[in-house]
Amino acid sequence: MTALSPLAPAGFPALPALAGVRLGATAAGLKYHGRDDVMMAVLAPGTTLAGLFTRSSMPSAPVQWCRQVMAGSVRALVVNAGNANAFTGAKGLAAARSTAEAAAGLVGCAPGEVMLASTGVIGEPLPVDGLVGALPALFARLTADDWEAAAQAIRTTDTFAKGATRSAQLGGVTVRLNGIAKGSGMIQPDMATMLAFIFTDAPLSAPVLQALLSAAGERSFNAITVDSDTSTSDTVLAFATGGAGGEQITAADDGRLDDFRQALGALTIDLAQQVVRDGEGASKFITVRVCGAADDASAKRVALAIANSPLVKTTIAGEDANWGRLVMAVGKSGEPADQDRTAIYIGDEQAAAGGRRAPDYSESRAHEHLKGREVRLTADLGVGAGEATVWTCDLTHDYITINADYRS
Amino acid sequence: MTALSPLAPAGFPALPALAGVRLGATAAGLKYHGRDDVMMAVLAPGTTLAGLFTRSSMPSAPVQWCRQVMAGSVRALVVNAGNANAFTGAKGLAAARSTAEAAAGLVGCAPGEVMLASTGVIGEPLPVDGLVGALPALFARLTADDWEAAAQAIRTTDTFAKGATRSAQLGGVTVRLNGIAKGSGMIQPDMATMLAFIFTDAPLSAPVLQALLSAAGERSFNAITVDSDTSTSDTVLAFATGGAGGEQITAADDGRLDDFRQALGALTIDLAQQVVRDGEGASKFITVRVCGAADDASAKRVALAIANSPLVKTTIAGEDANWGRLVMAVGKSGEPADQDRTAIYIGDEQAAAGGRRAPDYSESRAHEHLKGREVRLTADLGVGAGEATVWTCDLTHDYITINADYRS
Numbered sequence: 021m022t023a024l025s026p027l028a029p030a031g032f033p034a035l036p037a038l039a040g041v042r043l044g045a046t047a048a049g050l051k052y053h054g055r056d057d058v059m060m061a062v063l064a065p066g067t068t069l070a071g072l073f074t075r076s077s078m079p080s081a082p083v084q085w086c087r088q089v090m091a092g093s094v095r096a097l098v099v100n101a102g103n104a105n106a107f108t109g110a111k112g113l114a115a116a117r118s119t120a121e122a123a124a125g126l127v128g129c130a131p132g133e134v135m136l137a138s139t140g141v142i143g144e145p146l147p148v149d150g151l152v153g154a155l156p157a158l159f160a161r162l163t164a165d166d167w168e169a170a171a172q173a174i175r176t177t178d179t180f181a182k183g184a185t186r187s188a189q190l191g192g193v194t195v196r197l198n199g200i201a202k203g204s205g206m207i208q209p210d211m212a213t214m215l216a217f218i219f220t221d222a223p224l225s226a227p228v229l230q231a232l233l234s235a236a237g238e239r240s241f242n243a244i245t246v247d248s249d250t251s252t253s254d255t256v257l258a259f260a261t262g263g264a265g266g267e268q269i270t271a272a273d274d275g276r277l278d279d280f281r282q283a284l285g286a287l288t289i290d291l292a293q294q295v296v297r298d299g300e301g302a303s304k305f306i307t308v309r310v311c312g313a314a315d316d317a318s319a320k321r322v323a324l325a326i327a328n329s330p331l332v333k334t335t336i337a338g339e340d341a342n343w344g345r346l347v348m349a350v351g352k353s354g355e356p357a358d359q360d361r362t363a364i365y366i367g368d369e370q371a372a373a374g375g376r377r378a379p380d381y382s383e384s385r386a387h388e389h390l391k392g393r394e395v396r397l398t399a400d401l402g403v404g405a406g407e408a409t410v411w412t413c414d415l416t417h418d419y420i421t422i423n424a425d426y427r428s
Numbered sequence: 429m430t431a432l433s434p435l436a437p438a439g440f441p442a443l444p445a446l447a448g449v450r451l452g453a454t455a456a457g458l459k460y461h462g463r464d465d466v467m468m469a470v471l472a473p474g475t476t477l478a479g480l481f482t483r484s485s486m487p488s489a490p491v492q493w494c495r496q497v498m499a500g501s502v503r504a505l506v507v508n509a510g511n512a513n514a515f516t517g518a519k520g521l522a523a524a525r526s527t528a529e530a531a532a533g534l535v536g537c538a539p540g541e542v543m544l545a546s547t548g549v550i551g552e553p554l555p556v557d558g559l560v561g562a563l564p565a566l567f568a569r570l571t572a573d574d575w576e577a578a579a580q581a582i583r584t585t586d587t588f589a590k591g592a593t594r595s596a597q598l599g600g601v602t603v604r605l606n607g608i609a610k611g612s613g614m615i616q617p618d619m620a621t622m623l624a625f626i627f628t629d630a631p632l633s634a635p636v637l638q639a640l641l642s643a644a645g646e647r648s649f650n651a652i653t654v655d656s657d658t659s660t661s662d663t664v665l666a667f668a669t670g671g672a673g674g675e676q677i678t679a680a681d682d683g684r685l686d687d688f689r690q691a692l693g694a695l696t697i698d699l700a701q702q703v704v705r706d707g708e709g710a711s712k713f714i715t716v717r718v719c720g721a722a723d724d725a726s727a728k729r730v731a732l733a734i735a736n737s738p739l740v741k742t743t744i745a746g747e748d749a750n751w752g753r754l755v756m757a758v759g760k761s762g763e764p765a766d767q768d769r770t771a772i773y774i775g776d777e778q779a780a781a782g783g784r785r786a787p788d789y790s791e792s793r794a795h796e797h798l799k800g801r802e803v804r805l806t807a808d809l810g811v812g813a814g815e816a817t818v819w820t821c822d823l824t825h826d827y828i829t830i831n832a833d834y835r836s
Contacts, residue, residue, distance in 0.1 A: 078759030078767050107755045109768070109784030142752025143785050252759055330738070330823075331831055338832030344550025347515045351486030351660055359486050360517070376517030377551050415738075416832075420825050423739055424746030 027297035027305050027393060027413070028180045032171065035185045035198045037164035038221045039263025040064035044162040045173035048154035050147050051102025051140060056173035058151060060158050061097040061217070062127055067261045069094040069135070070230035072237045074254035080106035081146075082136035083253060085116040089132035092226035094259060096123045096134045097217060098155070099174050101202070105138040105146040106252040115148035122152040126159040137215050137255045139176050139202060171200040174215055177422060178202050178298050184290040188222075188283035191276045193266040195222035197287050203295040214295050216241060216256040218287065222280060223262035224269050231272035232284055233258045240288035243320070243410045245327050246299035296411045301418030304336050306395045306411065312363075313406035314356045320408035325353035326397065333415035336395055341386035343371035350399055361402025366390065435705035435713050435801060435821070436588045440579065443593045443606045445572035446629045447671025448472030452570045453581035456562035458555050459510025459548060464581035466559060468566050469505040469625070470535055475669045477502040477543070478638035480645045482662035488514035489554075490544035491661060493524040497540035500634035502667060504531045504542045505625060506563070507582050509610070513546040513554040514660040523556035530560040534567040545623050545663045547584050547610060579608040582623055585830060586610050586706050592698040596630075596691035599684045601674040603630035605695050611703040622703050624649060624664040626695065630688060631670035632677050639680035640692055641666045648696035651728070651818045653735050654707035704819045709826030712744050714803045714819065720771075721814035722764045728816035733761035734805060741823035744803055749794035751779040758807055769810025774798065 043061035050057050071090060073083050082105055098119055105112045120134040127134070138146065171181035182201040187194055203214030224232070233256065241256055262268060269277060297305055308327045313319035326332055329349040335342040343364050350357055364372040367389030371381050389395065395414075451469035458465050479498060481491050490513055506527055513520045528542040535542070546554065579589035590609040595602055611622030632640070641664065649664055670676060677685060705713055716735045721727035734740055737757040743750040751772050758765055772780040775797030779789050797803065803822075 074759075075762065076756070076759030077762060077765050078755050078770070104752075107752060107767070107770075107780065107784060109782065111784065141750075142755055143780065144752075145785075252756055330827070334828055334831035337828065340832065342549075344512070344515060344552075347486050347550055348484070348660055351482075351484030354483065354485060357485050359515070362486070362515075372515065372551065374517065376515060376519065377553075415828065417825050417828050419738070420742055420745065420823065420828060423742035424748065424824075 023179065025179045025298045025302055027302055029294065029297070032168045032181050032183050033185055035167035035183055036196055038196055038198055038219050038261065040067060040221060040261025041219050041259070042162040042164055043170045044158055044166045045169040046154050046158040048100065048150045050100055050150055056169060057101045058154055058158065059099045059170040059173040060123065060155065060162065061170065062162055063095055063259050064261050064263060065095070067094055067259050068092055068224060068226040068229050070226060070233040070258045072233060072241065072256040074252060076252050078107060078252050080104050080138060080253040081108055081112035081116040082138045083255060084113065085120065085136050086255065091132065094133050094135055095129035096127045097257065098123050098134060099137045099215065100151055101174050101176050102140040103138060103144055103146050104140045104142050104253050106142040108143065108145055111145060115146045118148050119151055122155050126155060135257055137253065139174065139215055139253055142252060167198060167200060174200070174202040176202065177300055180298055182291060182294040182298070184287050184294070186283040186287045188280040190222050190280050191266045191269070193264050195220055195264040195280065197283055199287050199291050201291040201295060214241065214254055216291050218258040220260050221262065221264035222260050223264065223266050224260040228269050228272045229258055229260050232277070232281055236284045236288040239285065240292040244292045244296050245324060245410065245412050246296060293411055296413050299413035300422045301416040302413030303416050304393060304395050304414040306336060306397060306413060307409060308412065309396070309398045309407070309409045310401065311398070311407040312400040312402045312404060314404045315406040316408055318355045319406040320410065322350055322353045322355045322399065322401065323408045323410040325349045326399065327410050327412035330415055333412070336390060337414035337416045339387060339390040341366055341371065341383050341390060346397060346399055347372065350401065356403050357401040358403050363400040363402070365398035367396050431587065433587045433706045433710055435710055437702065437705070440576045440589050440591050441593055443575035443591055444604055446604055446606055446627050446669065448475060448629060448669025449627050450570035450572055451578045452566055452574045453577040454562050454566040456508065456558045458508055458558055464577060465509045466562055466566065467507045467578040467581040468531065468563065468570065469578065470570055471503055471667050472669050472671060473503070475502055475667050476500055476632060476634040476637050478634060478641040478666045480641060480649065480664040482660060484660050486515060486660050488512050488546060488661040489516055489520035489524040490546045491663060492521060493528065493544050494663065499540065502541050502543055503537035504535045505665065506531050506542060507545045507623060508559055509582050509584050510548040511546060511552055511554050512548045512550050512661050514550040516551065516553055519553060523554045526556050527559055530563050534563060543665055545661065547582065547623055547661055550660055575606060575608060582608070582610040584610065585708060588706055590699060590702040590706070592695050592702070594691040594695045596688040598630050598688050599674045599677070601672050603628060603672045603688065605691055607695050607699050609699040609703060622649060622662060624699050626666040628668050629670065629672035630668050631672065631674050632668040636677050636680045637666055637668050640685070640689055644692045644696040647693065648700040652700045652704050653732060653818065653820045654704060701819055704821050707821035708830045709824040710821030711824050712801060712803050712822040714744060714805060714821060715817060716820065717804070717806045717815070717817045718809065719806070719815040720808040720810045720812060722812045723814040724816055726763045727814040728818065730758055730761045730763045730807065730809065731816045731818040733757045734807065735818050735820035738823055741820070744798060745822035745824045747795060747798040749774055749779065749791050749798060754805060754807055755780065758809065764811050765809040766811050771808040771810070773806040775804050
């Protein structure tokens with residue numbers, strides 16, 4: 021594990037116990053030594069499920085498994101780190117099935133009620149015996165509050181464990197949301213290489229949970245990028261146990277959901293931003309905002325073109341106010357923009373206005389902003405009212421070091 | 429100028445004089461000191477012209493100028509390095525016009541017969557007085573054979589001057605093609621950040637020249653990528669003086685063009701590959717071939733997804749046979765592929781077959797291949813007969829060093 025990211029939060033937050041969730045972690049020695057690499061969660065009967073998965077055409081075996089068996093109900097989650105069980109053919113699918121069957125035997129449910137995720141190297145056979153062999157002892161000592169251990173166990177190149185918690189009022193009851201996540205490379209829009217698991221004791225039907233998760237995901241997990249690469253294994257799962265009590269909500273437009281929706285939005289953005297803050301080699305956290313676009317979707321494409329540009333990311337790493345590279349990235353996106361009305365901001369400093377350098381632009385003020393850990397870049401395209409915000413990090417020597425030497 | 433690229437050719441080739449072309453270079457001190465930064469070429473009356481330009485929605489003033497004035501005839505070319513005259517508003521367009529007018533006055537032609545290109549920093553006003561002031565003395569000493577000086581003058585972060593020459597038989601006459609180019613960063617498909625100028629003494633009408641250039645460009649300049657970024661300034665111009673004599677060819681499907689077409693194809697690939705060999709920080713030249721795709725266009729998109737993947741490029745830099753990242757990149761492209769029939773090769777070593785690691789795969793043989801300067805990566809998608817080849821380089825610490833510190 022490389023040094024702690026300079027953008028890491030102060031520590032892992034205190035996540036409360038949730039009625040209907042027990043979890044824990046253990047060391048199965050699948051790849052790493054001296055650390056946990058398997059986590060398991062068991063959910064109370066009646067827990068509902070929602071999911072978002074990678075759009076890769078080469079999905080991992082666990083992603084294929086989840087898509088295939090996902091129904092409204094779920095009883096367990098098993099996640100391993102160190103091996104992605106991706107591009108492993110029929111043997112990989114068999115390994116996924118064996119894992120689900122083993123967990124189902126312990127929990128007393130159908131294998132199809134067990135969700136799986138794996139993260140790590142692609143193309144290596146999963147050491148399934150080691151994984152399955154570790155489950156009974158792990159199952160025997162699950163607790164209600166081992167959130168940090170679970171978050172630690174699913175890390176790969178992550179330098180810190182990622183967690184977040186929120187609460188909301190729902191139909192007169194206080195409900196809680198806990199989330200854990202991993203991810204630091206192969207992170208890109210449309211579901212970064214990340215795993216995220218969100219647990220709530222709110223009483224929500226599966227379709228409602230899916231609608232809420234899909235909407236929240238678009239503005240969080242699908243609005244981050246570290247290196248533009250897309251994983252074979254991206255998975256976000258949400259589990260609603262209903263343990264808080266109250267009447268189950270069965271319509272996504274139910275007005276009682278407002279506070280929960282807001283809390284879920286904040287929680288997913290928190291987790292997604294933590295992934296960016298742990299971006300491989302990251303030294304700056306960058307917020308890219310695009311406004312004045314033809315529409316919101318166009319704004320997001322431009323924002324991602326900026327956020328994915330190696331030349332933009334290296335200029336930020338160098339604390340160089342080379343705003344011309346933002347112009348380049350806007351142009352590269354191919355989206356509608358009016359050069360003569362385009363404006364560029366670095367922090368609050370307007371670098372460009374009306375298609376050229378702004379008259380009062382101060383490179384030293386822009387440079388001051390870039391010296392900080394938190395960088396804001398804004399492009400106003402001057403053609404409409406569309407806007408979007410995405411988050412990314414800079415591209416540094418450490419990214420090269422980490423990725424030119426990942427498996428060694 | 430950083431150290432010479434380890435992938436550089438042995439030296440600048442010997443480019444012959446071409447009837448109807450005089451050229452030269454000078455130092456205008458626009459940004460660099462102690463080196464030439466302006467080149468000029470003067471073409472004989474009757475020279476025909478073809479061009480390819482960036483698809484950026486933020487094109488530079490010289491690109492706007494060329495697009496606006498381009499007709500069938502041309503008399504001069506003026507190129508400067510150090511300042512891109514991009515995102516410089518009305519003043520930038522006026523600076524381009526002033527430059528063309530000054531050159532036209534010297535040559536005795538219309539300003540619209542002067543082509544322009546600028547490369548360097550975006551968003552800084554072009555020091556047009558310095559550029560215009562340098563032209564009379566430069567014009568006075570143009571020669572027929574200063575090709576290397578011209579190629580040297582248009583460099584920015586390039587570590588070597590790029591040139592190529594070919595000859596062809598055309599209607600019983602031997603014709604020659606000379607080309608010079610620059611480019612090493614902000615290089616991506618759809619016209620890498622490069623400038624390339626191709627001169628021939630062949631007798632070709634402007635439409636024929638354009639048809640030949642467009643076709644050749646698709647398999648050369650538009651089949652390379654260094655960092656996925658697109659310049660505001662990409663320009664390829666071809667000039668045909670007709671000085672070799674013979675009847676002018678006026679139909680692109682004229683059978684007499686076969687040998688010329690082949691020579692132009694070889695010349696443009698040679699120049700495009702030189703740009704990749706000077707990719708910022710490059711230590712490996714990578715040929716990515718995709719076959720078995722739904723069609724050629726799909727194959728090219730997959731090849732570019734592989735070639736642009738930071739994780740693929742860093743794994744090659746690290747000489748690590750982490751072929752799972754190629755699978756990731758295929759999946760990321762979103763193009764049709766059959767996971768169970770996908771095969772991956774590193775050099776001649778088959779790493780994956782039938783959707784999993786190949787039974788006889790030898791990581792040490794793959795590693796042997798990756799230790800060389802020339803790396804070949806192949807993906808067979810197993811769905812059709814489409815194929816494409818693109819060229820790129822690895823992503824190294826030197827790319828970060830160069831780009832985090834470009835303007836300082």
